[in-house]
Amino acid sequence: MKTITLEALGEIRADYLKDEKARVVRNALTRNDINTISRVFEAENASPFMFSKDIKTMTATSQEQSGRCWIFSALNVMRQMIANRYGIESFELSQNYIAFYDKLEKSNYFMEAMIAEIDSPMDSPVMRHLLTTGVHDGGQWDMLVSLVKKYGLCPKSAMGETFQSSATRGMNGLLNKRLKKFAVDIREIGPAEREEKLPLLKAKCLKECYGLIASCFGLPPQEFTFEYYDKDRKYHSAAHVKPLDFYREYLAQDLDDYIVLINGPTADKPYRKMYTVKYLGNVAGGNPVSFLNLEILEFKELILKQLQDDELVWFGCDCGKEGDRKTGLWDDGQYDYEHTFDMDLSMTKAQMLDSGYSAMNHAMVFTGVHIADDKPVRWKIENSWGEGNGRKGYFTCTDTWFDKYVYEAVVRKEYLSEELQAVLKEEPKVLDPWDPFGSLAQ
Numbered sequence: 001m002k003t004i005t006l007e008a009l010g011e012i013r014a015d016y017l018k019d020e021k022a023r024v025v026r027n028a029l030t031r032n033d034i035n036t037i038s039r040v041f042e043a044e045n046a047s048p049f050m051f052s053k054d055i056k057t058m059t060a061t062s063q064e065q066s067g068r069c070w071i072f073s074a075l076n077v078m079r080q081m082i083a084n085r086y087g088i089e090s091f092e093l094s095q096n097y098i099a100f101y102d103k104l105e106k107s108n109y110f111m112e113a114m115i116a117e118i119d120s121p122m123d124s125p126v127m128r129h130l131l132t133t134g135v136h137d138g139g140q141w142d143m144l145v146s147l148v149k150k151y152g153l154c155p156k157s158a159m160g161e162t163f164q165s166s167a168t169r170g171m172n173g174l175l176n177k178r179l180k181k182f183a184v185d186i187r188e189i190g191p192a193e194r195e196e197k198l199p200l201l202k203a204k205c206l207k208e209c210y211g212l213i214a215s216c217f218g219l220p221p222q223e224f225t226f227e228y229y230d231k232d233r234k235y236h237s238a239a240h241v242k243p244l245d246f247y248r249e250y251l252a253q254d255l256d257d258y259i260v261l262i263n264g265p266t267a268d269k270p271y272r273k274m275y276t277v278k279y280l281g282n283v284a285g286g287n288p289v290s291f292l293n294l295e296i297l298e299f300k301e302l303i304l305k306q307l308q309d310d311e312l313v314w315f316g317c318d319c320g321k322e323g324d325r326k327t328g329l330w331d332d333g334q335y336d337y338e339h340t341f342d343m344d345l346s347m348t349k350a351q352m353l354d355s356g357y358s359a360m361n362h363a364m365v366f367t368g369v370h371i372a373d374d375k376p377v378r379w380k381i382e383n384s385w386g387e388g389n390g391r392k393g394y395f396t397c398t399d400t401w402f403d404k405y406v407y408e409a410v411v412r413k414e415y416l417s418e419e420l421q422a423v424l425k426e427e428p429k430v431l432d433p434w435d436p437f438g439s440l441a442q
Contacts, residue, residue: 025340035324035335043334044327047396051368051380055310058083058090060393062386064166067137067442070316070363071095071102072384074144077312077365078153082250087230092156096165097243098144099137100217101151105282106135107179107209111202113279114183118194122187129433130279131183134176137168138440139282141314141363141410145255146286151220152243153251158224164216171216178208226250258410259424262291263299264437265350271295272420274428277438290428291437292420296403303366304376305415312365312382316408316441319362322401328390330381330397332404349404353436360407363441367394375399407437 016022028037057080063072075093082088113130120127164171182205189197225239226246262275269275276290294302303313323330338345352358368380379402381395389395397406413421431437 021342034337034340038335038337038340040334040336043331044329047329047331047378047398049328049391049396051370051378053307053371054368054380055307055312057312057367057382060382060387061092061095061384063095063384064161066166066168067440068095068099069384070139070141070144070441071098073314073363073365073382074141075153076382076384077314078251078253080312081253085252086228086236086250087232088228089231091228094154094156094159096156096161096217097154097159097220098147098151099165100213100220101147102139102143102282103135103175103213103217104210105147105284105286107175108206109282109284110135110179111182111205112284114186115198115202118186126279126433131180135179136172136440136442138442140280140289140316140441141258141260141408142287142289143282145258146281146283148247148255150283150286152245152247154221154224154243154246155226157227158221159218162216162218171212175209175212178205178212256287257412257414259413259416260291261299261302261409261411262293262407262437263296263349264293264353264407265296265348266353267350269293272423274423274426275431275437276428277431277433277435279433280438288428291408292423299409300376300402302411302415303409304369306411307366307369311412312367314363314365314410315406316360316363318358318360318405318407319364321358321405325385325389328395330395330401330405332398332401352404356436358405359436359439360441361439364395366409376402
């Protein structure tokens with residue numbers, strides 16, 4: 001390994017001091033952040049908050065200090081389905097209700113993984129990944145579907161937020177410490193005693209995890225009264241509704257009619273193939289997390305079909321790249337870092353995935369799109385960061401930003417061609433647990 005020589009460092013410093021622009025940039029950065037001095041003035045004006053296709057939606061929700069965006073965004077899609085069916089002007093589904101069972105099921109899923117890997121060294125790649133990841137707030141669409149199919153849904157009025165559900169860091173720390181203790185404890189049991197002792201240790205840990213989650217999030221309702229006003233301000237009420245019945249009667253939508261599409265242009269993922277990720281899930285025995293990988297134009301075409309039919313689209317992206325919370329714009333052309341710092345930052349989407357620079361980390365909802373010359377140029381987004389960000393909680397992304405940083409989307413299977421319908425029946429390729437598409441939206 002070669003070191004930096006003092007001679008080479010002196011030459012670099014001398015060249016830097018000769019650079020007049022670098023001096024201006026250095027002075028500007030003493031009182032401004034990088035985005036301020038790198039901003040392209042024309043970018044915001046080039047993406048007005050206007051859309052040729054704009055689906056009417058409700059007030060933006062807020063996940064607060066938690067990583068539950070995948071829950072909020074999915075329930076925003078589902079509440080719109082219910083609202084459209086019953087003429088409801090405004091309401092929310094309980095994100096806390098889903099989060100409660102997600103935490104419980106993830107705890108069970110983690111323990112099952114620890115039991116399956118009981119003979120693997122603690123420093124094996126799989127064990128290192130599982131122990132590092134632990135149980136956190138994030139998730140994927142199929143994980144939400146598994147929870148809804150097993151536990152149903154309820155309105156937010158039946159199970160509202162608590163301080164802990166809105167700020168999950170403290171609880172997550174305790175939960176993961178207990179689960180990691182379980183991973184340590186089971187390795188002290190001899191092979192001959194596993195059949196007898198493993199179920200006892202697991203039952204004890206699960207009971208303690210339930211107690212922690214219940215104390216932090218509250219107890220989920222077993223039944224509730226659903227009350228709402230329709231668009232004509234007529235009052236409606238249904239008593240003694242059970243969460244599963246609410247899902248079946250009010251949502252009345254088979255969630256298995258949807259498929260998760262991905263755009264993953266890396267060499268290890270040929271297009272028009274199915275993929276899954278080892279140990280990615282929450283509900284043991286629930287829907288497997290699976291994806292259909294498509295080239296970007298085909299991926300986008302299916303999203304557009306669903307939007308044109310007035311149905312929202314859940315999607316996953318890398319929200320940390322080239323965005324502005326205040327203006328509500330994601331645009332890969334609004335910051336000119338390359339010319340500000342004279343750096344070569346060019347990478348393809350595949351290179352960003354392979355190098356770990358980018359991966360899905362946030363889920364939101366497409367609610368509209370602007371088409372010009374038969375092509376999308378910008379997309380309207382419903383976020384879950386509250387009304388204080390963007391345009392009262394709604395955002396825009398340019399189509400070029402979409403191409404670079406949107407990774408997943410959920411559409412009805414009916415939009416797929418016969419050829420793609422056949423691909424859905426193929427056995428998915430199992431990816432390593434640390435694959436970029438095993439990342440969780442938070």
